[in-house]
Amino acid sequence: MTLSSVTAPRPEPDTDPDRWRMLVLLAVSELLGMSLWFSGSAVAPILQVRWHLTGEQVGWLTTMVQLGFVAGTAVSAVLNLADIVPAKRLFAVSAILGALGNAWLAVASGFGPALVSRFAAGFFLAGVYPPAMKMAATWFRARRGLAVGTVVGALTVGKAGPYLVHAFPGAGVVPVVLTASASALVAAAIIMLGYRDGPYPFTPRPFSWGLVNSVIRNREWRLASGGYFGHIAELYCFWTWIPAFVAASLSAQTGRTVEASSAEASLLAFGVIAVGGIGCVWGGLAADRVGRERLVMWAMAASGTCALLIGFTFGRSLWLLVPLALVWGFFVIADSAQFSVLVTESVPAHAVGTALTVQTSLGFLLTTFTIQAVPPVVRAVGWSLAFPMLALGPAVGILSIRSLLAVRRRSTQAKS
Numbered sequence: 576m577t578l579s580s581v582t583a584p585r586p587e588p589d590t591d592p593d594r595w596r597m598l599v600l601l602a603v604s605e606l607l608g609m610s611l612w613f614s615g616s617a618v619a620p621i622l623q624v625r626w627h628l629t630g631e632q633v634g635w636l637t638t639m640v641q642l643g644f645v646a647g648t649a650v651s652a653v654l655n656l657a658d659i660v661p662a663k664r665l666f667a668v669s670a671i672l673g674a675l676g677n678a679w680l681a682v683a684s685g686f687g688p689a690l691v692s693r694f695a696a697g698f699f700l701a702g703v704y705p706p707a708m709k710m711a712a713t714w715f716r717a718r719r720g721l722a723v724g725t726v727v728g729a730l731t732v733g734k735a736g737p738y739l740v741h742a743f744p745g746a747g748v749v750p751v752v753l754t755a756s757a758s759a760l761v762a763a764a765i766i767m768l769g770y771r772d773g774p775y776p777f778t779p780r781p782f783s784w785g786l787v788n789s790v791i792r793n794r795e796w797r798l799a800s801g802g803y804f805g806h807i808a809e810l811y812c813f814w815t816w817i818p819a820f821v822a823a824s825l826s827a828q829t830g831r832t833v834e835a836s837s838a839e840a841s842l843l844a845f846g847v848i849a850v851g852g853i854g855c856v857w858g859g860l861a862a863d864r865v866g867r868e869r870l871v872m873w874a875m876a877a878s879g880t881c882a883l884l885i886g887f888t889f890g891r892s893l894w895l896l897v898p899l900a901l902v903w904g905f906f907v908i909a910d911s912a913q914f915s916v917l918v919t920e921s922v923p924a925h926a927v928g929t930a931l932t933v934q935t936s937l938g939f940l941l942t943t944f945t946i947q948a949v950p951p952v953v954r955a956v957g958w959s960l961a962f963p964m965l966a967l968g969p970a971v972g973i974l975s976i977r978s979l980l981a982v983r984r985r986s987t988q989a990k991s
Contacts, residue, residue: 587717591774594714598722600769601711602729608670608703608762609733611677611696612640613848614755615689616815617737618680618748620836626686630950637815639690641943643697644704648936651701652787657928658777662706663770667763669702674759681752703762704730705931708915712927714773720867720916724859727912728852733758734814735848742841777924790930795921798979800934802871803914804941805972809878809965810907811942816949816961817900818844820889823958827890843897847904854909867913868980872973874910878903879969886959917979 615622615636623633651657656665676695683689707730708723715722736758740751790796818840825833825840833839854874862870881903888896915931922930945965952961 589715589717591714594722594773597714597770597773598711598725600765601707602725604666604670604762604765604770605703605707605726605730606733606736606762607758607765608666608673609700609730610736610755610758611673611700612734613637613814614677614737614752615640615680615693615696617741617841617844618751618836620818620834621748622686622689628686630953631947632686634815634947634950635690636693637811638943638946639693640697640700641811641939641946643694643699644701645697645936645940645943646694647698647701648705648932648939651705652929652932652936655786655929656702657705657709657932658786658925662710662772662928663766665702666706666710667767669699669706670759670763670766673699673703674756674763677759678753678756681749681756701932701936703759705928705935708912708931709777709919709928710770710772712916712919713776716775718859718863719919720862720870720913721856721859723916724855724857724862724912727908727915728855728859731855731908731911732849732852735845735851738818738841738845738848741836742838742845744838777927786926786929787933790922790926790933793922793930795979795982796918796930796934798975798982799914799917799921800937801975802875802917802972802979803911803934804938805968805970805975806871806875806910806914807938807968808941808945809882809968810911811939812945812949812965813882813903813907813962814844814848815946817847820885820958820962821896821900824889824891824896825893828892843900846897847900850901850904851908854905854907855912857905858909858911858913862913862916867917868976868983871910871913871917872976874906875969875972875976877906879966881906882966882969883963886961886963889957889959 619633619636622628622636673696676692676699679692679695680689683692707726711722711726712719737751737755740746740754818835821843822833822835822837822840858870858874881899885899885903888899918930918934919927949961952964
């Protein structure tokens with residue numbers, strides 16, 4: 576029996592003439608709104624010098640966004656916000672509040688206020704990320720993998736945006752941070768003025784304290800989320816620390832000190848994150864053709880291999896490091912959207928928003944540990960061995976998705 580034979584039957588083709596226009600609108604909004612995520616990380620090397628921060632403290636500038644996102648998604652899940660509040664309204668309000676929280680970093684007087692700003696940005700981004708995936712799913716069934724992949728690809732490019740802005744000469748903390756906040760405000764306006772739900776809406780439901788518990792009891796949700804947890808444990812650690820890895824590699828190669836805030840490191844960080852946008856679209860196309868489970872296992876195998884190999888490029892020519900880093904950037908996010916689609920297909924329609932929110936909340940909680948684990952590992956064994964440990968995530972993820980396939984195979988056999 577092939578993998579494709581155990582997945583859900585292919586639905587009727589999507590036909591609404593507005594579906595592509597709405598997908599573009601959602602993609603642009605996500606690209607602009609999610610620029611808040613790494614605005615603090617992009618300027619972290621500047622803040623490190625300004626406030627004399629340690630490596631662990633620099634990591635906290637990203638980790639606090641993760642924790643804020645976890646808190647925001649937890650509140651959203653417990654209150655069922657993603658299933659009882661119209662996604663359009665939730666997105667717009669969250670983007671506005673996230674922009675305000677992020678803007679505080681531009682005038683922060685020290686490390687403490689900066690952490691509060693990063694937490695606030697992450698908290699409100701919980702109302703931007705999961706709802707957008709749900710909104711895309713209301714317009715697509717047959718091509719849902721491509722649709723959600725496109726949205727995740729756009730937000731991936733958006734997250735890379737602050738690194739591109741920072742690469743411009745003279746672009747310090749204020750221009751990078753305020754550009755991201757302004758982008759989020761534009762995203763809110765686009766959604767409020769231009770978006771409407773598609774022909775496949777998810778039925779709103781009244782509030783229920785037990786909805787989270789019913790989602791977690793669903794075995795297919797747990798297995799799909801297990802794959803996601805392995806994937807995201809690798810993803811955000813790679814994205815957070817690749818500028819520092821590049822800078823340290825250049826320093827070792829040339830014998831001169833290269834800062835993580837250098838133009839070389841910022842441009843490569845933008846490239847390896849942004850190329851993931853293409854990876855997400857490719858992943859969506861491939862998943863709709865060969866099956867989501869097969870696609871995510873391919874992508875995790877490829878990204879895990881890159882994690883194991885990139886240590887061999889440390890201190891060597893950029894002609895070795897850059898291609899491998901770009902390949903890793905392509906595959907590390909190519910499967911991300913498909914985990915979300917697997918979740919939308921594993922729970923009842925009235926629980927989709929909460930299921931996505933719980934999945935992302937737990938996944939981002941996990942990233943807080945992997946991000947903070949890197950500085951002590953680097954001190955102990957060096958950069959050449961720090962990134963290979965991330966291959967454990969894809970390995971665990973592949974095992975979880977194989978189990979999901981087995982469950983679906985048995986379910987299919989029982990029905991036949």
